[in-house]
Amino acid sequence: MFKKSVKVLVLASVCGLIWTSASIAQYAKKGKEVFQRLGCTACHSESSSAVAPSVKEISKAYAGKPKDLEDFFLGKREPIIDKSRFGAMKSFINLTKKISPEERQALVKYLLSF
Numbered sequence: 267m268f269k270k271s272v273k274v275l276v277l278a279s280v281c282g283l284i285w286t287s288a289s290i291a292q293y294a295k296k297g298k299e300v301f302q303r304l305g306c307t308a309c310h311s312e313s314s315s316a317v318a319p320s321v322k323e324i325s326k327a328y329a330g331k332p333k334d335l336e337d338f339f340l341g342k343r344e345p346i347i348d349k350s351r352f353g354a355m356k357s358f359i360n361l362t363k364k365i366s367p368e369e370r371q372a373l374v375k376y377l378l379s380f
């Protein structure tokens with residue numbers, strides 16, 4: 267009886283873990299799609315910062331601060347990486363403001379997954 271409930275518990279937590287990591291991966295995947303659909307990849311690449319900060323650089327700058335990045339996409343926060351080049355980026359905030367909160371969250375998850 268005891269053994270059985272332990273088994274059930276272990277099984278349940280393993281399933282929970284698999285489900286959680288799968289849904290995080292799903293989220294980041296959705297965020298990548300949003301990033302591509304909105305044309306962000308025209309300037310941002312995953313690892314080169316030639317035209318605009320790379321996704322890696324963004325991930326580093328906003329590590330542990332998903333809310334700040336979300337607020338930046340809502341136009342509520344100033345850029346923290348390169349204010350002098352913000353002119354090129356500014357109009358894209360209109361796009362990130364318009365997407366659904368769920369898509370914005372996915373975008374943040376994707377950008378912080380590097």
Ligand code: HEC
Pocket residue numbers: 301304305306307308309310317318319324338344345346347348349350351352353354355358359361362373
């Ligand atoms: C026309 C080129 C261009 C496009 C397209 C573009 N960006 Fe940018 N982005 C830049 C430049 C240049 C910077 C550096 C200025 C800055 O730090 O704000 C930047 C900076 C950023 C930053 C860092 C902000 C900070 O705190 O400094 C984020 C995050 C970002 N872009 C996300 C996006 C997303 C999401 C999209 C698509 C909706 C996008 N960008 C589209 C050029 C672009």
